[in-house]
Amino acid sequence: xxxxxxxxxxxxxxxxxxxxxxxxxxxxxxxxxxxxxxxxxxxxxxxxxxxxxxxxxxxxxxxxxxxxxxxxxxxxxxxxxxxxxxxxxxxxxxxxxxxxxxxxxxxxxxxxxxxxxxxxxxxxxxxxxxxxxxxxxxxxxxxxxxxxxxxxxxxxxxxxxxxxxxxxxxxxxxxxxxxxxxxxxxxxxxxxxxxxxxxxxxxxxxxxxxxxxxxxxxxxxxxxxxxxxxxxxxxxxxxxxxxxxxxxxxxxxxxxxxxxxxxxxxxxxxxxxxxxxxxxxxxxxxxxxxxxxxx
Amino acid sequence: xxxxxxxxxxxxxxxxxxxxxxxxxxxxxxxxxxxxxxxxxxxxxxxxxxxxxxxxxxxxxxxxxxxxxxxxxxxxxxxxxxxxxxxxxxxxxxxxxxxxxxxxxxxxxxxxxxxxxxxxxxxxxxxxxxxxxxxxxxxxxxxxxxxxxxxxxxxxxxxxxxxxxxxxxxxxxxxxxxxxxxxxxxxxxxxxxxxxxxxxxxxxxxxxxxxxxxxxxxxxxxxxxxxxxxxxxxxxxxxxxxxxxxxx
Amino acid sequence: xxxxxxxxxxxxxxxxxxxxxxxxxxxxxxxxxxxxxxxxxxxxxxxxxxxxxxxxxxxxxxxxxxxxxxxxxxxxxxxxxxxxxxxxxxxxxxxxxxxxxxxxxxxxxxxxxxxxxxxxxxxxxxxxxxxxxxxxxxxxxxxxxxxxxxxxxxxxxxxxxxxxxxxxxxxxxxxxxxxxxxxxxxxxxxxxxxxxxxxxxxxxxxxxxxxxxxxxxxxxxxxxxxxxxxxxxxxxxxxxxxxxxxxxxxxxxxxxxxxxxxxxxxxxxxxxxxxxxxxxxxxxxxxxxxxxxxxxxxxxxxxxxxxxxxxxxxxxxxxxxxxxxxxxxxxxxxxxxxxxxxxxxxxxxxxxxxxxxxxxxxxxxxxxxxxxxxxxxxxxxxxxx
Numbered sequence: 060x061x062x063x064x065x066x067x068x069x070x071x072x073x074x075x076x077x078x079x080x081x082x083x084x085x086x087x088x089x090x091x092x093x094x095x096x097x098x099x100x101x102x103x104x105x106x107x108x109x110x111x112x113x114x115x116x117x118x119x120x121x122x123x124x125x126x127x128x129x130x131x132x133x134x135x136x137x138x139x140x141x142x143x144x145x146x147x148x149x150x151x152x153x154x155x156x157x158x159x160x161x162x163x164x165x166x167x168x169x170x171x172x173x174x175x176x177x178x179x180x181x182x183x184x185x186x187x188x189x190x191x192x193x194x195x196x197x198x199x200x201x202x203x204x205x206x207x208x209x210x211x212x213x214x215x216x217x218x219x220x221x222x223x224x225x226x227x228x229x230x231x232x233x234x235x236x237x238x239x240x241x242x243x244x245x246x247x248x249x250x251x252x253x254x255x256x257x258x259x260x261x262x263x264x265x266x267x268x269x270x271x272x273x274x275x276x277x278x279x280x281x282x283x284x285x286x287x288x289x290x291x292x293x294x295x296x297x298x299x300x301x302x303x304x305x306x307x308x309x310x311x312x313x314x315x316x317x318x319x320x321x322x323x324x325x326x327x328x329x330x331x332x333x334x335x336x337x338x339x340x341x342x343x344x345x346x347x348x349x350x351x352x353x354x
Numbered sequence: 355x356x357x358x359x360x361x362x363x364x365x366x367x368x369x370x371x372x373x374x375x376x377x378x379x380x381x382x383x384x385x386x387x388x389x390x391x392x393x394x395x396x397x398x399x400x401x402x403x404x405x406x407x408x409x410x411x412x413x414x415x416x417x418x419x420x421x422x423x424x425x426x427x428x429x430x431x432x433x434x435x436x437x438x439x440x441x442x443x444x445x446x447x448x449x450x451x452x453x454x455x456x457x458x459x460x461x462x463x464x465x466x467x468x469x470x471x472x473x474x475x476x477x478x479x480x481x482x483x484x485x486x487x488x489x490x491x492x493x494x495x496x497x498x499x500x501x502x503x504x505x506x507x508x509x510x511x512x513x514x515x516x517x518x519x520x521x522x523x524x525x526x527x528x529x530x531x532x533x534x535x536x537x538x539x540x541x542x543x544x545x546x547x548x549x550x551x552x553x554x555x556x557x558x559x560x561x562x563x564x565x566x567x568x569x570x571x572x573x574x575x576x577x578x579x580x581x582x583x584x585x586x587x588x589x590x591x592x593x594x595x596x597x598x599x600x601x602x
Numbered sequence: 603x604x605x606x607x608x609x610x611x612x613x614x615x616x617x618x619x620x621x622x623x624x625x626x627x628x629x630x631x632x633x634x635x636x637x638x639x640x641x642x643x644x645x646x647x648x649x650x651x652x653x654x655x656x657x658x659x660x661x662x663x664x665x666x667x668x669x670x671x672x673x674x675x676x677x678x679x680x681x682x683x684x685x686x687x688x689x690x691x692x693x694x695x696x697x698x699x700x701x702x703x704x705x706x707x708x709x710x711x712x713x714x715x716x717x718x719x720x721x722x723x724x725x726x727x728x729x730x731x732x733x734x735x736x737x738x739x740x741x742x743x744x745x746x747x748x749x750x751x752x753x754x755x756x757x758x759x760x761x762x763x764x765x766x767x768x769x770x771x772x773x774x775x776x777x778x779x780x781x782x783x784x785x786x787x788x789x790x791x792x793x794x795x796x797x798x799x800x801x802x803x804x805x806x807x808x809x810x811x812x813x814x815x816x817x818x819x820x821x822x823x824x825x826x827x828x829x830x831x832x833x834x835x836x837x838x839x840x841x842x843x844x845x846x847x848x849x850x851x852x853x854x855x856x857x858x859x860x861x862x863x864x865x866x867x868x869x870x871x872x873x874x875x876x877x878x879x880x881x882x883x884x885x886x887x888x889x890x891x892x893x894x895x896x897x898x899x900x901x902x903x904x905x906x907x908x909x910x911x912x913x914x915x916x917x918x919x920x921x922x923x924x925x926x927x928x929x930x931x932x933x934x935x936x937x938x939x940x941x942x943x944x945x946x947x948x949x950x951x952x953x954x955x956x957x958x959x960x961x962x963x964x965x966x967x968x969x970x971x972x973x974x975x976x977x978x979x980x981x982x983x984x985x986x987x
Contacts, residue, residue, distance in 0.1 A: 165919030169912035328737040431824035445815035459805040
């Protein structure tokens with residue numbers, strides 16, 4: 060195997076790990092938007108809180124494998140609380156929901172600063188083994204992130220496709236009033252979806268914490284990455300988000316690997332702007348109401 | 355009578371749906387033309403295509419001898435083709451007077467319809483909205499909002515006014531009043547094309563009627579003639595009724 | 603709402619002079635108070651806060667044009683501000699031209715930046731616009747960080763020259779002449795208020811509002827929506843750019859750190875000012891900027907330094923969310939409503955022969971208690987001024 064090919068596969072592997080984290084954030088964004096039409100900008104901060112809670116639980120000598128689900132649960136409940144306290148009043152005016160979420164960004168970000176300070180924190184690698192396959196370094200920790208992401212995505216698909224809750228969610232996304240008339244408890248479904256979205260973001264944060272250094276301001280960039288993925292995939296389109304996560308993860312890693320690395324985030328944002336200009340509804344066809352909302 | 359606007363072989367396809375298929379229409383200067391047809395027959399789509407809100411799939415729109423197909427809505431409006439909308443008729447959080455001023459300033463060169471008015475006060479008086487001029491347009495009664503919608507279009511100085519169901523949601527009296535208003539607007543020299551479901555109103559105000567069905571033009575002529583056209587009766591009342599009527 | 607509008611009409615119709623004296627004159631006098639700031643504020647710390655208000659007012663007035671008037675939520679406002687500051691820093695650092703040349707240059711560069719962002723961003727609408735501007739803000743930060751030969755990267759640019767070429771007065775904010783510099787900045791803040799007023803009265807401003815209210819109808823009335831949005835964004839960029847010059851003369855330094863004014867998150871602060879002050883009022887940004895800058899100071903004076911920077915931010919974030927949910931017209935809107943209620947109750951109780959000052963006072967105060975509105979912004983009070 061030539062050197063170039065090794066480098067290529069190495070980058071591809073890193074891209075896959077990044078895609079996993081991005082996909083989880085994007086799915087949180089996309090299910091909430093698909094259901095309510097609210098662009099929940101504060102999800103990046105939920106991710107930060109998820110990462111910090113994971114760190115805090117781990118710091119109190121809890122196992123990392125328990126800390127992540129515990130953090131996800133806590134953030135899910137927080138997200139539920141926020142929905143009950145604020146977002147449910149904005150269901151008829153999604154623009155207000157957006158502005159509320161901007162306010163929450165400030166609140167959550169500074170709460171993190173207030174509680175944990177501005178210093179960077181890190182969790183030592185959970186899995187320290189690393190394999191070398193054909194010259195490509197594959198840390199076990201990265202495989203762990205990839206497999207958790209894949210598992211969660213598969214779980215989400217099963218949830219949306221085959222459970223009663225998933226069917227109710229899709230019905231509400233199509234037509235909230237009709238769903239309510241059919242006896243679906245729309246309020247509960249929406250609240251549940253906010254919880255789900257928050258938990259997904261927090262899991263992404265927990266995974267991120269095991270791989271990279273975390274600080275109070277990681278939310279902004281990861282939020283934009285998540286949004287880039289959700290928008291490129293078509294807001295509200297779950298399958299599209301997964302595909303877009305891989306596209307963006309690969310584009311970004313490859314461009315940064317072969318081109319100047321300091322522009323890493325610029326490639327993603329550039330790609331997002333480009334896609335929004337050419338196909339405002341995303342690369343993959345989003346469903347009816349979403350297109351209307353976007354245009 | 356000179357032709358003001360002509361639509362030639364206009365087709366509009368949305369992913370698979372043929373909303374309009376080879377429609378030819380001529381609108382002559384000074385007339386009041388009625389555009390009728392069942393729901394989904396493509397009337398509003400026709401307006402959208404003429405005014406630049408939708409792209410045409412085929413055909414062209416000619417205004418005063420110039421091809422205007424593919425132009426932006428605001429360009430077409432400034433050339434003198436102004437339309438109204440079924441919903442979202444006004445600027446809700448702006449007061450009534452300023453609603454008219456927006457149209458007045460934004461429109462094209464002062465044309466005959468506008469030169470009939472000295473200013474917005476005159477126009478307010480014409481519409482009968484002087485009483486409400488300080489109120490927010492979102493707060494005035496529905497019927498008045500309809501009139502205000504007409505007023506905004508009129509303020510923009512149209513030579514051709516396209517009205518999209520101006521009487522929808524109005525009661526009998528309001529509808530009658532609206533008919534008179536449209537008559538007065540026609541007297542100012544504005545050519546009017548109106549989509550309307552209220553047949554008595556259409557019969558009362560229109561000099562000519564065009565019937566659309568499933569994206570095609572099926573009748574074009576005097577109101578009385580169109581009302582007795584077997585195709586039109588078939589569309590509106592069903593095939594069976596049309597056969598019985600032609601037999602009897 | 604209808605009833606209130608009628609009441610107001612009848613009131614203003616009957617007492618035009620009273621309306622003028624009761625509303626316009628007090629507002630005008632309030633606007634003159636900042637002229638006395640150097641005399642009122644004993645410490646230079648308070649005066650420098652007042653200076654911050656004047657700079658914020660310029661940026662917020664710019665955002666008022668694009669957000670409140672045209673209805674487009676731009677999250678790149680502080681980026682344009684930073685762009686103006688960078689331009690000024692580079693110009694002063696390399697050539698040190700007279701301030702009267704730096705101001706329009708920085709304004710034009712920021713306006714140009716706004717046009718460059720706007721050309722692609724206005725092809726989409728609604729949320730997409732906000733997200734694209736946010737992305738552009740991050741891209742601008744990347745550029746400022748990585749174009750080291752021009753911007754010195756994360757170190758940033760530092761400028762020590764005072765404003766020059768403005769006559770014999772010394773405007774250097776460092777050498778104890780903060781008062782002079784404050785008046786200079788205040789003058790431009792007044793100019794920006796006057797400009798917003800002039801725009802609101804003009805056909806251009808009316809077209810902006812038409813776009814906010816009903817884009818489709820605006821198009822069909824003959825307004826070129828895309829062009830008008832670009833113009834509005836360029837104007838708001840110009841305001842921000844001019845404010846950037848005052849920022850750099852005052853702060854002496856600009857860098858692209860995540861917490862510097864250059865970051866996209868800082869735009870949320872200006873959104874907050876407008877929403878708290880009142881997006882349907884001409885003076886909303888002024889009220890908002892004053893509250894945002896002096897609010898924490900007042901709280902800290904009364905309760906003894908309880909508000910750290912992050913706690914202040916948490917409070918502001920909550921305020922932003924709350925004001926959207928409960929008082930969409932902001933302080934100015936509530937005050938206007940309060941005044942209308944005051945007058946209505948006053949007249950009513952005078953007719954009934956009851957003790958009118960008490961009930962009118964209660965009505966006035968009650969108007970300020972926020973009530974949750976479920977379907978809010980569209981029901982908001984019409985903009986009549």
